[in-house]
Amino acid sequence: MNTNDTMIILLTGAGATAVTDLWAITRRRIFGMPLPNFGFVGRWIAQLARGRLRAQPIAGVPPVHGERVLGWTAHYVIGMAFALLLPLFWGREWIWHPTLPPALIVGLATAAAPLLVMQPGMGLRPTAAARLQSIFTHAMFGLGLYLAAKVFGSLTTGE
Numbered sequence: 203m204n205t206n207d208t209m210i211i212l213l214t215g216a217g218a219t220a221v222t223d224l225w226a227i228t229r230r231r232i233f234g235m236p237l238p239n240f241g242f243v244g245r246w247i248a249q250l251a252r253g254r255l256r257a258q259p260i261a262g263v264p265p266v267h268g269e270r271v272l273g274w275t276a277h278y279v280i281g282m283a284f285a286l287l288l289p290l291f292w293g294r295e296w297i298w299h300p301t302l303p304p305a306l307i308v309g310l311a312t313a314a315a316p317l318l319v320m321q322p323g324m325g326l327r328p329t330a331a332a333r334l335q336s337i338f339t340h341a342m343f344g345l346g347l348y349l350a351a352k353v354f355g356s357l358t359t360g361e
Contacts, residue, residue, distance in 0.1 A: 203289060207297050210354050214297075215285030217350025218309075218343050219278050225342040235335075241265070244273030246324045258325030284312045285347060300351035309344020313337045 229235045248266040288296050292304045313336050
């Protein structure tokens with residue numbers, strides 16, 4: 203991948219992450235569901251940096267200075283990193299001519315990260331409904347990957 207490809211895919215990941223954030227806001231307004239607490243993510247990351255793989259439960263761990271900024275930054279960096287899976291598995295061509303199925307596959311596959319790593323690491327035991335919501339949110343991330351790639355790719359290529 204060249205610099206232009208990398209920039210498009212990083213913007214695609216950031217755009218897809220923004221789509222999931224818009225979904226969370228919509229979910230809150232329509233269904234009254236709470237917004238994700240990225241401060242807890244930052245707190246967990248700070249615990250990882252201290253060599254603590256698991257915190258039980260994260261809400262009981264003392265707050266860390268800058269945890270919200272750390273959590274939000276990680277949220278977007280992780281989204282950009284996940285976007286790199288698209289050209290890795292579907293080739294550089296996907297960046298310039300994105301299709302929906304690969305984006306949805308990556309989106310759904312990324313649901314494994316919170317379900318298998320982050321939530322257990324933060325001492326959370328999500329309910330079946332929470333697991334289903336995580337899968338749906340990551341499907342929205344996949345849709346966001348596709349939409350963001352279409353937007354950012356077309357801005358660069360003039361299509």
